[in-house]
Amino acid sequence: MNQSVDTKCLHAGWNPTQGEPRQLPIYQSTTFKYDTSEQMGKLFDLEANGYFYSRLQNPTNDYVADKICALEGGTAAMLTSSGQAANFYAIFNICETGDHFIASSAIYGGTYNLFGVTMKKMGIECTFVDNEISEEELDKLFRPNTKCLFGETITNPTVSVYDIEKFAKIAHKHGVPLIIDNTFATPINCRPIEWGCDIVTHSTTKYMDGHASAVGGAIIDSGNFDWLAHADKYPGLCTPDESYHGITFAEKFGKAAYITKATTTLMRDLGSIQAPQNAYYLHIGLESLHVRMARHCSNALAVAKFLEANEKVAWVHYPDLENDKYHALQQKYLPKGSCGVVSFAVKGGRDAAIKFMDSLKFASIVTHVADAKTCLLHPASHTHRQMSDEQLLAAGVEPDLIRFSVGLEDPEDIIADLKQALELI
Numbered sequence: 001m002n003q004s005v006d007t008k009c010l011h012a013g014w015n016p017t018q019g020e021p022r023q024l025p026i027y028q029s030t031t032f033k034y035d036t037s038e039q040m041g042k043l044f045d046l047e048a049n050g051y052f053y054s055r056l057q058n059p060t061n062d063y064v065a066d067k068i069c070a071l072e073g074g075t076a077a078m079l080t081s082s083g084q085a086a087n088f089y090a091i092f093n094i095c096e097t098g099d100h101f102i103a104s105s106a107i108y109g110g111t112y113n114l115f116g117v118t119m120k121k122m123g124i125e126c127t128f129v130d131n132e133i134s135e136e137e138l139d140k141l142f143r144p145n146t147k148c149l150f151g152e153t154i155t156n157p158t159v160s161v162y163d164i165e166k167f168a169k170i171a172h173k174h175g176v177p178l179i180i181d182n183t184f185a186t187p188i189n190c191r192p193i194e195w196g197c198d199i200v201t202h203s204t205t206k207y208m209d210g211h212a213s214a215v216g217g218a219i220i221d222s223g224n225f226d227w228l229a230h231a232d233k234y235p236g237l238c239t240p241d242e243s244y245h246g247i248t249f250a251e252k253f254g255k256a257a258y259i260t261k262a263t264t265t266l267m268r269d270l271g272s273i274q275a276p277q278n279a280y281y282l283h284i285g286l287e288s289l290h291v292r293m294a295r296h297c298s299n300a301l302a303v304a305k306f307l308e309a310n311e312k313v314a315w316v317h318y319p320d321l322e323n324d325k326y327h328a329l330q331q332k333y334l335p336k337g338s339c340g341v342v343s344f345a346v347k348g349g350r351d352a353a354i355k356f357m358d359s360l361k362f363a364s365i366v367t368h369v370a371d372a373k374t375c376l377l378h379p380a381s382h383t384h385r386q387m388s389d390e391q392l393l394a395a396g397v398e399p400d401l402i403r404f405s406v407g408l409e410d411p412e413d414i415i416a417d418l419k420q421a422l423e424l425i
């Protein structure tokens with residue numbers, strides 16, 4: 001049955017039969033029992049399907065991954081312990097020392113460090129590019145050892161919209177997959193696979209969990225990228241794997257090759273499994289994702305319109321606003337609304353921003369974004385605190401940028417809070 005994405009939030013994944021628990025059970029077990037040593041041996045050889053140790057796979061996690069897979073329209077999916085682990089595994093599954101990839105420079109700061117600093121130490125080089133780059137300029141940056149292109153549907157914290165179709169076309173022309181972090185949009189508002197993206201990642205910590213209760217991540221593979229057609233580029237998927245008696249993932253597992261390799265090699269060797277308890281919290285969040293996203297978006301639009309009209313506000317970025325630079329892309333890729341995050345600045349620089357933030361009554365200052373309660377962060381005084389204004393601009397963060405994550409409260413209360421704080425500066 002072809003269900004809508006809203007219905008899939010409730011019914012995809014765990015599908016109990018007669019007498020089974022209505023709600024997804026938590027398989028709080030590190031290990032799984034087998035009757036014969038031969039049966040267990042077949043699992044280790046990937047000759048049979050089954051659970052044996054929760055560092056690699058756990059049924060609770062897999063049911064949740066199945067739901068997310070259905071929401072994104074993918075072929076196979078897995079959970080990870082965090083969004084950072086998801087983005088690392090998504091790249092490291094197809095990149096080795098000496099390889100190169102290209103990423104949008106407008107991405108989450110943690111991902112920027114992972115790609116630009118930590119992965120560099122592993123001998124994997126990332127070239128960062130502006131989202132406005134032309135096809136001709138981007139073509140020139142591809143090298144024989146370039147293995148993928150990476151971007152975010154909606155960037156954190158500048159809320160610009162990625163032109164997925166454009167970048168998918170360029171990636172495929174060069175024989176590499178496009179990987180997209182779809183955290184801010186969620187599959188309710190945008191399904192990148194429908195626009196040509198090959199692999200989707202998530203920090204499930206944000207809207208998917210939705211209640212600031214569990215850190216987690218997910219990777220979803222469309223199954224559309226033909227690894228064997230580019231076998232020379234992807235030896236990890238297309239040549240025999242010594243650690244599994246010489247099986248070749250792309251031949252043995254077909255469309256599930258990428259996720260199977262990530263679970264059976266990266267999870268096995270590096271860990272980063274999501275705790276089944278956290279997967280359970282995530283699952284509860286997913287059941288209301290469609291209802292919450294609609295409210296996050298309508299609240300954020302009301303807030304953005306209020307800010308846009310307020311004389312103490314210097315500027316507002318929110319793609320759903322008609323005169324926003326990214327409005328056309330929002331209309332194309334996110335017609336139901338983008339997300340609940342609005343970035344803006346008050347007039348008067350850092351001091352005015354601090355005064356304003358400290359005067360808010362219930363919008364709280366937290367290092368978080370995209371959950372049920374309205375919160376905010378000022379990168380210049382928090383995450384990027386040690387930097388001068390010049391350094392901030394060089395890092396792409398406007399010194400006066402306030403990242404405002406609109407929650408699920410009554411929009412009139414959120415606006416009243418903003419209004420009283422703006423009046424004090």
Ligand SMILES: *Cc1c(COP(=O)(O)O)cnc(C)c1O
Pocket residue numbers: 082083084085108110111152156181183184202203204205206215216217
């Ligand atoms: C938060 C975030 C991450 C990192 O996720 P964690 O779950 O905190 O590890 C990655 N990408 C985006 C877009 C994020 O907002």
